Amino acid sequence: MSGAEIVVEALKREKVEVIFGILGGVVLPLFDVLYKKELRFILTRHEQAAAHMADGYARATGKVGVCVATSGPGATNLVTGIATAYMDSIPLVAITGQVATPLIGNDAFQEADTTGITRPITKYNYLVKDVEDLARTIREAFYLASSGRPGPVLIDLPVDVQKGETKYHYPEEIKIRTYKPTLIGHPLQIEKATALIKKSKQPVIYAGGGVILSNASSQLRKLAEITNIPVTMTLLGLGGFPGEHPLSLGMLGMHGTRYANYAVMESDLIIAIGARFDDRVTGKIETFAPNAKVIHIDIDPSAISKNVRVDIPIVGDAKNILEELIKKVKPLSLEDWHQKIKEWKSKYPLTYQDDHKLRPQYVVEQICRLTKGEAIITTEVGQNQMWAAQFYRYNRARTFLSSGGLGTMGYGFPAAIGAQVGCPDKVVFDIAGDGSFQMNIQELTTAVINHIPVKIAILNNRCLGMVRQWQELFYGKRYSYTDLGGGPDFVKVANAFGAKGIGVSKKSEVKPAIEKAMDEKKLPVVIDFRIEPEENVFPMVPAGASLNQMIGGLA
């Protein structure tokens, strides 16, 4: 069997349903096998989008996403997408073509040192120099990508290795002597954590993306409901605990709710689950939760005590550890604590000025209402992302997909396509900004040709809104290059690509536009919401300030 045939056989064995990518010179042998159409292939218009589609597919389904590109520029175009997945621990396998092994290092046509370039942004990568190693490499790649703390794995595949012949044997067993992720939490640590929970008077659960990655949302819910401990979520944790649950505090951090941030700051115990105390979450680290003991549950030992000193680390898979904790914990009487939180909630609700103007928060609320909170929402990065996080209620895991760590503008639209491919029966909305959407706008073609009916809700403020907001607040309103000068007519753009376009400039038009978009089952729909350009995201913790020193927001 040829190397290229081995790749396809191995992908079938890994139950891969779809591959996203673009071909080129050195992946021709592989594409000659894909021509048989044993695997679904979606041809994108830019490799970056292929990586984001594989990422969106992985986040929405929990399976490993797969993308393919050619050598050189194909591979370098994947880089942003791979880095995005790496920062958010998303399981991806990226396959890149490489020039023939005798030419490597000779500055051959379309040659780049792909393993060198992607080394710091992959969990692991391979340059396969011998066709004999190919089947084992693919097996390992899928295992590494999806086990432990997940992440992207890249396989660089020279063209002569694709053509090379060998006997196909797919190894059942994987032997990587250096890689044994800890899955079961240490019983003594779980015991200690239980004791600390029992003593706490003002505890908070701080849940991150790890809850979703380990499929632990029902365990998290049980833990919270048994103990009565309120739950706040990170951006990537949204949906890991139902947003409408009475114990939910919503999101914490820079644009979190005031009550979540106040609760964390005044807590005497933080139970961090699959979260990493990112700077956007903690605010000024020196003043973060001064009276709190910290229990940190994480599968990655290097995440423990990285930013915040941890009292009781429990290394292992969140789902296993929560199962154990649930067996041990007892209901806590936290009446005073809940009273305090209730007062914060009524005093500082998450709200906005709901007047006659077309405001982005209203648009997001309407999308939430009309999709009954059951859509998959992807976001771009910036204000659109924060409004989508604040004003949509995520009640289920894997329904909010956003580039949290890397903050990649241009992520949301291709991720929405990937999510829709993985979940054809769901309604998928990309809540976008006009700036971000233009970064991967070419994928309208991909969505049209493949009948992928994603909805793109552009919160169009004709500027790079989040940066503009920082210029307004912290740079004396000197709006340096954040005005996008009006941008294109998105309705015409949509039509030119063969998609549907709807323009909305009045509040009364919002609901019918969303309904019309939801009725479309075949084509992508772009809704251009021409919102108030000067609307800001509030409340906000200014960079470098303590988490409870929030500005803005209506009280």
Place this chain on the structure above:
Amino acid sequence: MEEKQHIISVTVENRFGVLARIAGLFSARGFNIDSLSVAETEDPTVSQMTIGVRGNERILEQIIKQLNKLIDVIKVQDLTSSDHLERELILVKVNATNRANITKIVETFGSQVIDVGQKSVVIELVGDSHRIQMMLKLLRPFGIKEIIRTGKVGIRGEGEK
């Protein structure tokens, strides 16, 4: 924060790309590796590295955790905090103007002259960093023309340092 010299011993898979992965963890944080030695062990599939590095304690702790996380890393030991033996081999080329005094110093240190020329001699010395510093200090007045060092290697022992 306090900066301290660390000797980190890393046991790794003996395959291409591993050195780059490890070096990357240091360079990405702007840490310079002061010394590095790598060679195959008694098991040809395994290599042993000894890395000498100076830096902020907290960041080094983080680097050590991340070294452990690398797929190719079998074992990481920070030898700094434990009883360990440490050796380095250096070759020093010194101006041969005062051979008698040079020979005396070489004998005191139990080292050897391995090349004798018209203008210079080459001395070989094996020792820990203290011993090497001392000898270099004594040789400096003669005029050191060149120094080659292997970088430190370290091992944990049961006996004394």
